[in-house]
Amino acid sequence: MKQSVMIKGNTYGITVVLDPELPFSQLKEEVAAKFQESSGFFKNARMALAFEGKELDSAEQMEMVSAITANSSIQVLCVVDSDKEKEEIFRSKAEMVQSAEYNPGLFYKGTLRGGQVVESENNIVILGDVNPGGKVIAKGSIIVLGALKGNAYAGISGNEKAFVAALDMAAMQIRIGDTIARCEDGREGNEDPVPKIAFVENGNIYVETICKEVLNDINFA
Amino acid sequence: MSEVIVVTSGKGGVGKTTTSANVGTGLAMLNKKVVLIDTDIGLRNLDVVMGLENRIVYNLVDVVEGNCRMKQALIKDKRYDNLFLLPSAQTRDKSAVSPEQMKKLTDELREEYDYIILDCPAGIEQGFKNAISGADRALIVTTPEVSAIRDADRIIGLLEANGIHKIDLIINRIRMDLVRRGDMMSNDDVIEILAVSLIGAVPDDENIVIASNQGEPLVGNSSAAGQAYMNIVRRVLGEEVPYLDLDSGSGFFSRLLKRMGLN
Numbered sequence: 001m002k003q004s005v006m007i008k009g010n011t012y013g014i015t016v017v018l019d020p021e022l023p024f025s026q027l028k029e030e031v032a033a034k035f036q037e038s039s040g041f042f043k044n045a046r047m048a049l050a051f052e053g054k055e056l057d058s059a060e061q062m063e064m065v066s067a068i069t070a071n072s073s074i075q076v077l078c079v080v081d082s083d084k085e086k087e088e089i090f091r092s093k094a095e096m097v098q099s100a101e102y103n104p105g106l107f108y109k110g111t112l113r114g115g116q117v118v119e120s121e122n123n124i125v126i127l128g129d130v131n132p133g134g135k136v137i138a139k140g141s142i143i144v145l146g147a148l149k150g151n152a153y154a155g156i157s158g159n160e161k162a163f164v165a166a167l168d169m170a171a172m173q174i175r176i177g178d179t180i181a182r183c184e185d186g187r188e189g190n191e192d193p194v195p196k197i198a199f200v201e202n203g204n205i206y207v208e209t210i211c212k213e214v215l216n217d218i219n220f221a
Numbered sequence: 222m223s224e225v226i227v228v229t230s231g232k233g234g235v236g237k238t239t240t241s242a243n244v245g246t247g248l249a250m251l252n253k254k255v256v257l258i259d260t261d262i263g264l265r266n267l268d269v270v271m272g273l274e275n276r277i278v279y280n281l282v283d284v285v286e287g288n289c290r291m292k293q294a295l296i297k298d299k300r301y302d303n304l305f306l307l308p309s310a311q312t313r314d315k316s317a318v319s320p321e322q323m324k325k326l327t328d329e330l331r332e333e334y335d336y337i338i339l340d341c342p343a344g345i346e347q348g349f350k351n352a353i354s355g356a357d358r359a360l361i362v363t364t365p366e367v368s369a370i371r372d373a374d375r376i377i378g379l380l381e382a383n384g385i386h387k388i389d390l391i392i393n394r395i396r397m398d399l400v401r402r403g404d405m406m407s408n409d410d411v412i413e414i415l416a417v418s419l420i421g422a423v424p425d426d427e428n429i430v431i432a433s434n435q436g437e438p439l440v441g442n443s444s445a446a447g448q449a450y451m452n453i454v455r456r457v458l459g460e461e462v463p464y465l466d467l468d469s470g471s472g473f474f475s476r477l478l479k480r481m482g483l484n
Contacts, residue, residue, distance in 0.1 A: 111416045113378030114371055129416065131374045 005030040007038065013048030013080065016064075020054045024063075027054070032067045039072035050080040105140060112136065112150065132172060138162070147193065151175075160200045163218065165210065168193030174205055181205035223331040226338050226457070227356035229380075231372030233343030235364045236393040236423070239433060240450075241340035242270045243440040244360070247454030249304035250441055253335040256295065256305040258327075260352040261342035262317055265309040272299065272436020273306055282310040282317045284326065291329060305334075315347040320354035327355030345379060353380060358387035360420065360457075364394045365406040370414055377417060389420035391453060396425045421453035422464070 004019040005027065018027050035042075049065065056064065065076050081087065105123030114133025118124055123140035126148075134150035136142050141162045142154045148166035153175040155162025160177035170190055173182045179200050195210040199218055208214045228241045238261075245257040259267035262282065268274045279294035284307070291307075298304035310317065330337050339356060342348035353359070359380050363373040373390070380388055392411055399405035408422050423429075426446035432439035440450040445465070452462045 111377075113381075114375040116378050116382075129414075131414065132371060133375065 005034050007034060013050065013077075015050045015052050018051060018053040018056075024054075024056075024060055028063060028067050031064060032071045035068045035074070036071040039074075042072055042074050044073040044075065046075040046077055048078050048080050049076050105138070111146075114150070129168075130166075130171075141165075152198075161219065163197055163199045165195065165197040167195045169196035169198070169207060171198075174198050174207075176200045176205055179203060179205050181207075223335050223337065224358065225327050225331065225356045226336065226358050226360060227341050227353050227385075228338060228360045228362060229341035229349065229352065229376055230362040230369065231343065231345065231376040232363075232369045235362050235369050236391075236429075237343075237362050238267050238270050238340050239429060239438075240360065240362050240391060240393065240423075241267060241338050242433075242438045243450040244454055244457065245336070245338045246271075246298070246301065246304060246438040247440040247451055248336050248338075248457065249298065249301040251454065251458065252303065253458075254303045254333070255336045255338065256307060256330055256334045257338045257340065258307045258330075259309040259340050260318075260323070260348060261340060262309045262348065263311065263314045264342065265311055267340045268296075268306060268308045270433050270436060271306055271438065273308075274436075277308045280308045280310040281326075282313050285318050285322045291326075315342070315351065318351050320350050323351045324355040345375065349376075349379075353383055353385060356385055358389070359385050360389055360391055361415075361417065362391045362393050363411065363415070365392060365400075365408075365411055367406075370406075370411060374415055377415060388417050389456075390415060390417045391420055392422040394425040395422050420456050421449055423449040423453075424465075 004022050006017040008015040008017060016031060049068070051061065051064065061079055065079065068074060069076060103122055105125065106118070106120040107125050107127060108118045109127040111128045112118060112126060112130045112134035114131055117135040117137065118126065119137045121139050124136055124138040124142050126136060126142070126144045126146060129146040130136055130144055130148045130150040130152070132149050135153070136144070136151070137153045137156055139155065139157050139159065142152045142164045144152070144166035146166070147168035148164070148171045150171065151173045152164045152171055154164045155177045156175070158177050160179065162176050164171070164174050164176065168190055171183060173180065176198065177200060181198070196207050197210050197214060197218070198205055198207045228237050228244070230237050241257060245255050249255045257267060257271070258281065259265050260281070268277060273296050276296045279289040281294070283289045284291055284294045295305040295307055298306065327337055339352045341352035361373050361376060363369045377388055390412065392408055395408065396405055400407045408419060412419050424445045426444055428439055428444040429446050439447040440454065441447055449465055452465060455462045
């Protein structure tokens with residue numbers, strides 16, 4: 001038997017598929033019956049609702065929603081439109097706003113000296129050295145195109161997928177997320193510096209020479 | 222066009238006062254009208270190094286507070302008529318003067334002098350802020366030691382933050398025998414860390430101690446340090462002067478020349 005009303009669910013809400021052949025009044029009754037049946041299953045879930053199969057105008061949507069809430073204890077948060085045209089407009093507008101706010105990070109040119117701090121909500125690229133006592137703090141990752149001899153705190157909001165890379169890695173302290181590593185005692189700079197990258201794996205900070213294999217293995221957000 | 226130069230280092234005991242005395246005297250030797258200001262209020266000693274301690278009547282704080290006129294406080298040097306010293310007060314402290322007052326004072330001196338050299342106290346507190354407030358350029362003095370370099374780095378950052386971008390480095394008390402053995406940082410090492418231009422390196426020379434104790438700056442005499450200071454003075458004036466061969470062997474010097482584009 002063909003169902004005139006079908007309920008499909010996902011994590012965030014449910015889609016009610018309506019048979020386009022049937023008149024609205026009948027569909028409403030069917031929906032009411034269906035939700036009454038399954039009210040024990042949904043309990044007082046809060047969810048978004050979408051209708052498919054038949055175009056409903058605003059008044060009909062309202063009637064449908066009240067039929068559902070009357071026959072179950074579901075709280076309908078919103079009705080999602082399945083109108084393709086509208087969706088396209090919403091999408092383009094939303095992306096426009098996002099791209100205006102989209103800020104991949106911060107460039108700092110020059111030597112970051114003792115006592116100086118560079119901070120960003122995103123990633124930071126330092127075009128120069130970070131001297132002892134200098135601090136780079138980022139919610140994202142940190143790249144130093146020079147010698148990193150100071151402190152670098154990446155992923156400070158707890159992002160363990162952030163990384164710290166430097167052409168000459170001689171950091172006093174590296175923090176990634178909540179993991180901290182400090183340099184060995186008594187170590188004095190690098191004789192022949194090679195570019196290195198620091199990342200977190202299994203709760204430890206690893207510092208590796210940058211090569212294809214290492215970069216392939218790293219997964220960052 | 223007069224220029225206000227602050228001689229600073231962050232760390233104490235690296236040779237700010239000696240450098241101020243020698244650079245100031247050297248500029249006077251080359252017929253510039255120079256005034257040296259000791260901004261280390263409470264711990265004055267530029268007057269001692271200059272051998273002018275016995276002539277002090279009024280001081281910097283007296284001028285700022287209006288107890289005397291500028292002319293009364295300025296001490297004329299015993300060797301050069303165009304060299305003057307404004308000594309600091311011994312019985313007061315740094316808070317006796319504000320950065321605004323220092324700026325006003327240096328601006329007043331600009332009208333009559335070619336070079337105003339400010340001997341800055343150690344540290345980064347009030348005394349430092351006072352000293353840099355009126356400065357156009359800075360000479361950073363450091364020794365090739367990690368602690369002095371750390372402080373110099375910090376100072377350079379503070380100078381840049383305060384809008385002083387003409388910064389030159391003097392590496393003091395370098396010992397080539399130690400550098401050769403790898404027991405002391407070379408000029409190149411220091412420049413690489415601090416990333417500022419070198420204006421001169423002064424060898425560790427016992428004549429400096431003797432000259433300081435006698436109150437006679439040794440700039441321009443035949444000693445290694447005297448020569449090195451004279452070269453710094455010429456470079457302050459904008460001349461291109463080749464670097465002294467501190468190292469009788471090769472290596473460091475030729476590398477340095479190459480670095481400076483003089484070779």
